[in-house]
Amino acid sequence: MKETEQKNQIIILGGGQTACFAAEEIRKHDKVSDLLIISNEKYLPYQRPPLSKDCLIGNMKYEECLIYDKNFYINNNIKININETILKIDFKKKEIITDKKKFYFYNKLLIALGSKPNKIENFNNVSGEINYLRDINDSINIKKKIDKSSNILIIGAGFIGLEIASIIKIKKKNVTIVESANQILGRTIPKGLSQIIQNYHQLYGVDFNLNSKISNIIKKNENYEIHLDNKKIFHSDLIIAGIGSKPNTDLFVNCDLKIDNGIITNEYCETNIENVYAAGDIANFYHPFFKRYMRLETWKNAQNQGIIAGRNIIGIKDKYDEIPWMWSDQYNLNIQLSGVCNDYDSHVKRGTKPSEGIIYFFIKNRKIIGACGVAFGGKIGRDIKIASKLTKNNISVTKNYLSDTNTKLNKLLQ
DSSP, X not given: OOTTSOOOEEEEEOOSHHHHHHHHHHHHHOSSSEEEEEOSSSSOSBOSGXXXXXXXXXXXXXXXXXXSOHHHHHHTTOEEEOSOOEEEEETTTTEEEETTSOEEEOSEEEEOOOEEEOOOOXXXXXXXXXXXXXXXXXXXXXXXXXXXXXXXEEEOOSHHHHHHHHHHHHTTOEEEEEOSSSSTTTTTSOHHHHHHHHHHHHHTTOEEEOSOOEEEXXXXXXXXXXXXXXXXEEXXXXXXXXXXXXXXXXXXXXXXXXXXXXXXXXXXXXOXXXXXXXXXXXXXXXXXXXXXXXXXXXXXXXXXXXXXHHHHHTTOOOOOOOOOEXXXXXXTEEEEEEEOOSSOSEEXXXXXXXXXXXXXXXXXXXXXXXXXEEEXXXXXXXXXXXXXXXXXXXXXXXXXXXXXTTSOGGGGGO
8 A cells, every 4th residue: 555545544344254254355455555454253254164164073173174373364464353242333424333342443344244044933932942054053062962962853855954954864863854935955956966966865764754844843852743733753862943034134124234145245245325335145246247136145245345345445447247156065966056046048967977077057048147066075166166167258069069968068268
């Protein structure tokens, strides 16, 4: 930063991956401005994907989830206040009030408060005993309870529920999954792939109850009696729910910030309030490539959108137009998605066996707009990445070429 440039008071709300990478990017270009991260967690920023995978099974210690240790923040002159909760923001005064009875003033603000799990409130007597996985404390708590339990109920057959189920089965516990939809991963995965994933779980002994809803939960001593709407009854000593999440926007009710399934931003992470930005799970951002608003809850989006937000905060005009990408590991199955897997004209399948890799490509106007695949290990990773590049570069494709496993997808990039 030049000496003649203004010294900003930059505050980042939230202590996750978005906040960390935004702060790092800011410091790459601006060594002078005051920079503060405020987080309500008692940990330094950390990665969340291991919480439902390696940490639960014991292959990774929780402290290994930290993105950087405390020396990174000290050496880069990034002040970070952990275990501090925001109570109120006055956007007109540019003032932030916390539970520590502290007042902070900013002229640049990034909101990166993430999302929170949807809760089940139907069963007053046991609703408070249902477990959710969002942060380190949740993961530690669930890990301890899994080790002490024998029969475990998971509500919801989304990614979190299935990842936890795979860990539980590896620990040789009984798992029952209740899902209201007619297939697992129904919002994001094509039926052909979801059936392969379900079959694999069933080989390990997972009991699926699709098209089912819980009508009642009765606590009996330390166990629970589960009643389904189809009259089926079973017993469990631990209940875990993974029924999606919602943006953490409660703080902004009745304020001028535009909210609609998250904080609305443009492709530069800018909100409708000047010098206020949002990124990560909390942002419903305009994607210039897909020409639509979207809110993503993925590791890649949290990191890369944080970087772009940091650049825009310090005046480097840079739009966020990354092609979405995510992954999930369940047993030795690797699932990957890129782009968007809806609003397509047709789709084509490449591969027939998970041992070799199966990918579905979703096509619109002869262009790939999304891809989704499953394989043992990371065998589909390269082709999913190529699919993302084909999407980004608007390269026309043919179904015959995509479906032929003897062809090389990278030749389409030449």
